[in-house]
Amino acid sequence: MNQKSYKIAVLPGDGIGPEVIVEAKKVLEAVGTKFSIGFEFDEQLVGGAAIDAVGEALPAATLAVCENSDAILFGSVGGEKWNSLPPEKRPEVGALLPLRKHFDLFANIRPAGVLSMLKNSSPLKPEIIGDGFSFTVIRELTGDVYFGAKERGEDFASDLMIYRKDEVVRIARVAFELAKNSRQKVTNIDKANVLATSQFWRKIVEEVHAQEFPEIELEHLYIDNATMQILVKPQRFDIVLAGNLFGDILSDEAAQISGSIGLQASASINSKKFGLFEPMGGSAPDIAGQGIANPIAQIGSAAMMLDISFGELAAVKAIKQAILATLESGLRTGDIFTGALGEQKVSTKEMGDAIAAAILEN
Numbered sequence: 001m002n003q004k005s006y007k008i009a010v011l012p013g014d015g016i017g018p019e020v021i022v023e024a025k026k027v028l029e030a031v032g033t034k035f036s037i038g039f040e041f042d043e044q045l046v047g048g049a050a051i052d053a054v055g056e057a058l059p060a061a062t063l064a065v066c067e068n069s070d071a072i073l074f075g076s077v078g079g080e081k082w083n084s085l086p087p088e089k090r091p092e093v094g095a096l097l098p099l100r101k102h103f104d105l106f107a108n109i110r111p112a113g114v115l116s117m118l119k120n121s122s123p124l125k126p127e128i129i130g131d132g133f134s135f136t137v138i139r140e141l142t143g144d145v146y147f148g149a150k151e152r153g154e155d156f157a158s159d160l161m162i163y164r165k166d167e168v169v170r171i172a173r174v175a176f177e178l179a180k181n182s183r184q185k186v187t188n189i190d191k192a193n194v195l196a197t198s199q200f201w202r203k204i205v206e207e208v209h210a211q212e213f214p215e216i217e218l219e220h221l222y223i224d225n226a227t228m229q230i231l232v233k234p235q236r237f238d239i240v241l242a243g244n245l246f247g248d249i250l251s252d253e254a255a256q257i258s259g260s261i262g263l264q265a266s267a268s269i270n271s272k273k274f275g276l277f278e279p280m281g282g283s284a285p286d287i288a289g290q291g292i293a294n295p296i297a298q299i300g301s302a303a304m305m306l307d308i309s310f311g312e313l314a315a316v317k318a319i320k321q322a323i324l325a326t327l328e329s330g331l332r333t334g335d336i337f338t339g340a341l342g343e344q345k346v347s348t349k350e351m352g353d354a355i356a357a358a359i360l361e362n
């Protein structure tokens, strides 16, 4: 029998990126061994690391490898060192945004939720967490002010906030489709009391809903109220639909109330389910180089890759169970360590080793 094999473009990037991506590869190797799946990793420069090595954030060689791969596993990019460069040359705008645009990765899927053993790590009060919560932010990723025309003069600057109909229709469909397999509810988040783009966005979401998904419950919240409601009653949310900018902000809030941004994975996919799989958080310059970052967000992103792009569901289940078992045994990186009885503070590597071992043991 031929072993299945996948080509993965691995882009570690900057800050904690290289530290956590090692652990994700380790975990992929473990499920590869267990389920006879081959992974061919092709590691390439991106972001600040690429600027330092070859003078540009997204070298042609990196893009070529991504084009010839089955998926992209992305660490994180950016840091103080490159902030004085012109915006379009910086790691974020020079590498990550062009990658998203190049592969038309319009759907950013960012699940959030608190695990029972991590309730203490969430800043929410126990009475608000209750029996827990889980919701998924569906963030549009290739439009909005991120990609609208930019202008900068001596005494003014502007970023155009713009959405086209087809961009709203396709992301709305992703949200409603996911709601079908979830709790049948979409909360659309915008600023339709002020912004023309939001009024337009909301009208199209309502049309897609009425024409294609009338059985799904649809509610609307303004972004300012939504940031508050997420802290008051997170159980109210199932599928959260938002544009690029509002979705970016909401997803960090969702990550933190889930315990830590270091736990939160994300998938950025196109209509063919090709994707770039990246943690929700960034290069974490405050803890980079110390070996203490939480690798679970990166490991979870690799699991989303196996799930969404490859349909390797047994491997996904094994990774999820191994993460749960490892957390259940008390292992905690600094970001989720509370000092409670039974917790043991561990390094990035110790956490990755334990998750890989749990996969192979079970």
Ligand code: NAD
Binding pocket: 016, 020, 075, 076, 077, 078, 079, 080, 092, 096, 260, 261, 262, 263, 278, 279, 280, 281, 282, 283, 284, 285, 286, 287, 292, 293, 294, 295, 297, 335
């Ligand atoms: P950040 O997400 O890097 O860090 C915010 C906080 O979260 C920090 O306290 C950090 O230590 C913590 N954190 C993040 N990931 C963690 C992990 N795995 N384990 C433990 N703690 C973790 O946000 P920032 O400080 O605003 O941004 C730093 C740089 O990263 C900037 O240059 C920013 O543009 C970039 N960034 C990149 C990406 C990406 O590449 N996908 C995403 C967000 C931010």
Ligand code: IPM
Binding pocket: 078, 092, 093, 096, 097, 248, 280, 282
């Ligand atoms: C994210 C990040 C990026 C974004 C930055 C680094 C461009 O914050 O993936 O959430 O704003 O999309």
Ligand code: MN
Binding pocket: 248, 249, 252, 280
């Ligand atoms: Mn962000």
